[in-house]
Amino acid sequence: MTNPFTEMLGEKGTLLADGATGTNLFNMGLMAGDPPEFWNVDQPKNIIALYRGAVEAGSDLFLTNSFGANAARLKLHSAEKRAHELSRVAAELGREVADTAGRKVLVAGSVGPTGEIMEPVGTLSHALAVEMFHETADGLKSGGTDIGWLETISAPEEYRAAAEGFALAGLPWCGTMSFDTAGRTMMGVTSEAMVQMVHELDNRPTAYGANCGTGASDLLRTVLGFAAAKGELPIIAKGNAGIPKYVEGHIHYDGTPELMARYAVMARNCGASVIGGCCGTMPEHLVHMRAALDSTPKGEAPSLEEIASILGPFSSESDGTDGEGPTRAPRRGRRRG
DSSP states (O other), rough: OOOOHHHHHHHHSEOOOOOOOOHHHTHHHHHHSSSSSGHHHHHHHHHHHHHHHHHHHHSEEEEOOOOSHHHHHGGGGGGGHHHHHHHHHHHHHHHHHHHHHSSOEEEEEEEOSSOOOTTSSSSSOHHHHHHHHHHHHHHHHHHHHHHEEEEEEEOOOHHHHHHHHEEEETOOEEEEEEOOOOTTTTTOHHHHHHHHHHHOSSSSSSSSSEEESOOOOHHHHHHHHHHTTTTTSSSSEEOSOOOEEETTTTTEEEEOOOHHHHHHHHHHTTTTTTTEEOTTHHHHHEEEEHOOOOOOOOOOOHHHHHHHHOOOOOOOOOOSSOOOOOOOOOOOOOOOO
16 A cells, blocks of 8 residues: 555655754753653744754655653653643644645654563553554644654564554554664564564554664664565664764764765665664754765665774674574663654
């Protein structure tokens, strides 16, 4: 079945997604520990500015400010009953920006992890997780989002629950996981295992891939793992703008716009057809990524040595698919940067 996302991808071949949400909002004055989703109602002009920054930089799609708009996360702020509302308003603001962009731009409804550990390791039941994902997805759909966008997931159980939630809402979706521990997610999923899981789902995503994690080098190694598994669905690459460093009391990402431009071209060569940035990625990075993708023809997949020489060394020797690396370990979801 077609949807606005598949139609645009079919037309253009490669889509440029957006950059960071948290990094940009912190630069606007969001305080650490405050839920960004409250700004959908309290500071809508800032959220519109966030969206427009990506659009004006050349993005084909941007994610809504709804990463933590689920009952489990909002409960930390005594706002669990606002999940649907905050998701809906995030999408409505996005719809306003997309519809006045002067070109076709897609609104992707961001859905992050619940922050809870699912059974049998943790206490969150499958049924309750599905209910929470359904509520968020329904709010996004009500607000006019073109597609749901699951991101920064570590546990396969949570990914499957989200797939059911999107199905109940009747919303097409994409879904990425975060690979940040020797080529695996923190719950032990490898790139190869993710491809198998995604293609076995009753409600398969429109596209799948990786976001966040450590550096861009590690993310591209994961994308190569996706491509090697020869799945049928488009691949998403949404890597961080370099490596985070603590400088004068603030987290700073060292990836320059020029480096992210090279990353974007290499991501496409690795097999990704939807390419964006995650933590630390600002509109200036996106401008350079857009220009590089538009001016550079697709080439051969780079070797691991080429990736490391251009983008920096890998954080581990193993990509997780060789049997090396960590086993599953409990983790609480973290906010997308």
